[in-house]
Amino acid sequence: MxxxxxxxxxxxxxxxxxxxxxxxxxxxxxxxxxxxxxxxxxxxxxxxxxxxxxxxxxxxxxxxxxxxxxxxxxxxxxxxxxxxxxxxxxxxxxxxxxxxxxxxxxxxxxxxxxxxxxxxxxxxxxxxxxxxxxxxxxxxxxxxxxxxxxxxxxxxxxxxxxxxxxxxxxxxxxxxxxxxxxxxxxxxxxxxxxxxxxQSYSLPRARLLKRVYSRFRLTHRDQIAWFSLDKSDFSRTGADCDDTEGLIDHIRAIEPVIVACLFEQLEPGLTRVSLRSKSDRVNVNEIAAQFGGGGHPAAAGARISGKPQSVRRRVIAAIERVLDSADSLKALKK
Ligand SMILES: [Mn+2]
CATH class of the missing domain: 3.90.1640.10 (inorganic pyrophosphatase (n-terminal core))
Structure with missing residues (x-):
């Protein structure tokens, strides 16, 4: 046995x-x-x-x-x-x-x-x-x-x-x-x-996805892709919070992107952040942990209080730090 x-x-x-x-x-x-x-x-x-x-x-x-x-x-x-x-x-x-x-x-x-x-x-x-x-x-x-x-x-x-x-x-x-x-x-x-x-996504989710594609941003030599959804994105598309599952995979799947990031406004001063990593050199669980969240090395999240813009800045800065140190490690090994 x-x-x-x-x-x-x-x-x-x-x-x-x-x-x-x-x-x-x-x-x-x-x-x-x-x-x-x-x-x-x-x-x-x-x-x-x-x-x-x-x-x-x-x-x-x-x-x-x-x-x-x-x-x-x-x-x-x-x-x-x-x-x-x-x-x-x-x-x-x-x-x-x-x-x-x-x-x-x-x-x-x-x-x-x-x-x-x-x-x-x-x-x-x-x-x-x-x-x-x-x-x-x-x-x-x-x-x-x-x-x-x-x-x-x-x-x-x-x-x-x-x-x-x-x-x-x-x-x-x-x-x-x-x-x-x-x-x-x-x-x-x-x-x-x-x-x-x-194969059964709701129409509101499709409308949300349209917004994701028209508004996502790239930064840090196109290695970070992010987008944010606020209350009006939900009210105008008729989507609810279940409809956001998997949206992040669409920007994760872009070739130069290493880390994808979704900011979702839960309340005026509270943002839900989802993170995905395509590289084993970037552990997003560790990044999420800096903000009181957690998850897996390749997929993690956190709920962060503060103004949406400052949350965004802090999280993207944390991702950049990890990407930069991963880069310098790689350079050392060469
Ligand atoms: Mn699980």
């Missing part, structure tokens, strides 16, 4: 002893978060557990097909759980309002793949070399020998696919493709998933 990390055994032991479980994820959930939460929820329900699946925010439209039974709920105060499992969530704060509703719990398990994870659980299975949390959930289910049904396969495939940029990011490993293959083998509906997730 294949050897699994010890932590998996400890997590399964805790789950076997639990009757009531709550599966939570980070605010503004992405495909990996939704797929991991739902996949795990379905698997635990299959084992006869009473499982609540919580997220502060609702499921983005393009992932709703995964939750046909409406399992996702808003966090409820006064709930008690034998066990709480957070998936894809780098810090306890990222659980948002769910965090405050989870005080009455026995164990908190943290299953995640963010480099910036703060290990806030009683048990922490944090594997930053994993391209998605979905892959970790898959391995958990395999180790437990719990059945991976068709709906679970759909959820986990969506998780793995979205967090690898459809198997394009450098984090994708042979094991990732193997897991994806197994999931398709177990009935994951590839055509349906790709249609819902990648």
């Amino acid at each position: 294949k050897a699994y990390p010890k932590i998996i055994g400890r997590i399964l032991e805790a789950l076997r002893e639990s009757r009531t479980v709550c599966v939570v994820g980070h605010v503004r959930p992405d495909g990996d978060c939704i797929g991991s939460q739902l996949g795990l929820t379905l698997a635990l329900r299959g084992q006869g557990k009473h499982v609540a699946c919580w997220n502060e925010d609702s499921v983005p439209q393009k992932y709703r097909f995964l939750d046909a039974d409406g399992l996702f709920q808003k966090p409820q105060r006064g709930s008690r759980f034998d066990c709480v499992i957070a998936t894809d969530c780098a810090s306890f704060e990222r659980l948002g309002r769910a965090g405050a509703c989870l005080a009455q719990r026995k164990v908190l398990i943290n299953i995640d793949h963010h480099e910036s994870n703060t290990r806030y659980g009683d048990m922490n299975w944090v594997s930053a070399r994993e391209p998605s949390t979905g892959e970790l959930i898959y391995r958990l289910l395999k180790a437990a020998r719990w059945p991976i049904t068709r709906p679970i396969a759909d959820c986990l495939f969506t998780a793995v696919s979205t967090d690898t940029g459809s198997f394009q990011y450098a984090t994708t490993r042979p094991g990732t493709l193997h897991v994806a293959g197994e999931l398709v083998g177990r009935g994951a509906n590839l055509a349906k998933i790709c249609d819902e997730v990648y």
